[in-house]
Amino acid sequence: MTQYSSGSSSSSSSSNDFKDRGDRRTLEQKLMVAVRIRPLAQNENGTRSLHAVKNKMVMLEDQESDKQKRVAPRQYLYDIVFGEDSTQEEVYEGTTKNLAQDILNGYNATVFAYGATGSGKTYTMVGTSSNPGIMVRALNDIFLAAKKLPDDAKFTVTMSYMEIYNENIRDLLNPSLGYLDLRDDTRGRNIQVSGLTEISTNSTEEVMQLLHRGNKARTVEPTAANKTSSRSHALLSVTVRQSSRSTQDSDKCLHTKIKQGRLFMIDLAGSERAKQTKNKGKRLQEGAHINRSLLALGNCINALSGGARYVNYRDSKLTRLLKEALSGNCRTVMIVHVSPASAHRDESKNTLMYADRANKISNKVEQNVLDVSYLHVAQYRDVISDLKSEISRLRNKMKSDIPKRAESEEKMPDNTHGNDFRSLREKIVFAFKEQMRLRRKLMELDSHLLGLNIAAEQQHSIISHWESKNNRVYGKTRDSDTDRPGTDYQVDEIDDVDLLKDDLEDDAAVQQAWTELTEITRERERCTEMRIVAEKELEICRKRSAKLEDELPSRINSDEERELLALMLRVHELEADKMMLQSERLVKQHELRRRELLLLRYDRQRQISDEIITRQRRIMEDGRMALPADLQNLYALYQQEIQAATYVDSNLGDLAVSPTVSSLSRGRLPPISSRLSYNLSSDLRLASSSTDSDWDSPLPPIHEPQEEVEHVMGPVVQPLISPAALFPPISAANSRNYDKKLRRTVSDDSINSMRFAHNGNGRYNASGTKTDDREPGS
């Protein structure tokens, strides 16, 4: 299943607005419109109605009637205009060359050729063997650029090629599959062509052969307007995926950076007028389908250029597939083709106007970089793409070597052959099933390892929290071994037996976390060993499959057998699709867990910051220190933030008289606490201030935390696991009981909610239930 969602692209244009979002770069990208004017054909009588002016403008001559009225010729401005004598190389360099590099940098891009029938679209996109077009040149450049990548970067190119003919999708790399379904979710996103052949290769020659094969399979018919008129829209998709492994961190996790870019190259069928093409019957019906889908495309372009809030992409399969290119995360180049001949003036004018509207469309594009900080997530996609290559190799084997088959037919009596074929088929099915089992096992082990890494991080956070809390509150010093379980704290001064009891309980909590951590580490080692064994088994299985594949061509004896095998491969393909969906779900689940952990960390940091502010404030109030102006400004900003959050949180209706403004105008700051009423600031200062002084503090009152975690900064985004479940408020005056309560929560809820239950045998499973001892993937 091929996905046509989330894409992006970059641009070399300096006018683009790049924003850095951490690792990802986002930019506002205008749809680039290029115009190519094809040379006059021999049968066109030599008069021209349009020509290029200075690579940016097309001048459209008047009609005879306008000339008499002395109407000025129309001028159209575009990003770039190629005149009649432009070469294939110039067009490629001016429109697509930069995209090839962008794809390697993890951006998505689309180039599509638009124009009336016979205007030169296929010439630009496909070209001839002596003068290749954009598709071949772009693929060549992608492979050349990939060769320059560092050796440790893993690089794969996957391609698919399809056509939309009469609103039906056909696989050009495997036309025998018949019509394919287009699927998307209810909101029209994640568009997928089910069952489309995706071939993964690192060989330029193979890609060129595939492209040639696809072009030969395309529906092309002669019409009065064009001897080789394309009767379908052809869509070539090239996906480049790079993963580079970098440093290992203290947890021995591999950090993998994955960049994925996709280049979509589309040769649209030409818009046509029945009068000009003189089409009848089947040709006329094709023309109607072509025009309808181009009309849908035109409507989308109109809506987008006019800034419409709703754009209807659902009118044709073409627009559904182009949705991302037109309005999503994708850099898009539209190459508009026109004939200069006077006879085609009206069509050319329509096309130029169409292009003019498209000129106003812009997209937000983003680099597709996934920083995978956990072990092996990157392999999910590899697993699926390996499976798909396996299937497509088998398919190719089925088709090749027919002469050999004929020879073997003569040698073998009928029933021997039947048994032989059956046994081979069974062996292939078995080998494939075995591969699927092992790959699934690997995937599940990886997923389990990811979960263990997250659980380990969580335990580290718990340990670090309790330890820092003890050091801070009771001024204890730790000996050098406290990082390990079973270590005693050195207590300087203890005059309270209860405190000592609590200390011991804290210590027990830390110890428990350490115990959990040791078990997690043990489980991690066990899984890693299982993984190594599974990988070895898979390698053996793959070799066995390859041997069976080699035998295949000589064993197929009839079309029925071929069909049977094709059916079997289809089943395998669907299995692979299913596995892909499962793997994507796993990746999403892990991403969610990772974000939960991140939220917990941020919340912890925020609590520490609040504590620092509160303590510093106490010192300032006690010492009656004057506030420096810049700090006062910062407090004002802080106050505004809290109010904004409070407003959203509690839907406070009437904030007409802003306390911030009124308090600041009196040179004082309003209270910090969001729960405090604004017009009682002086009472509140008395109620919540840390001192009994009548000194009029310029600082906001201190907010005393209550039993539950108070969010001084206003409402926080709640992670799926409440931060309170992991970290108690540092500043809680009566935190001892609360701490005890939390400790229980830490060891039960947090782990449970991360869905890692500890079973009786000291093993963790990812299901969150105390079930049996089954190995992942078994």
Ligand SMILES: Nc1ncnc2c1ncn2[C@@H]1O[C@H](COP(=O)(O)OP(=O)(O)OP(=O)(O)O)[C@@H](O)[C@H]1O
């Ligand atoms: N720039 C060019 N230089 C030389 N020949 C060209 C050029 N553009 C187009 N041609 C020739 O014009 C004819 C029509 O071109 P082409 O088939 O590419 O048109 P098309 O727009 O793809 O038409 P259709 O929509 O009917 O498929 C072909 O014979 C092609 O070789």
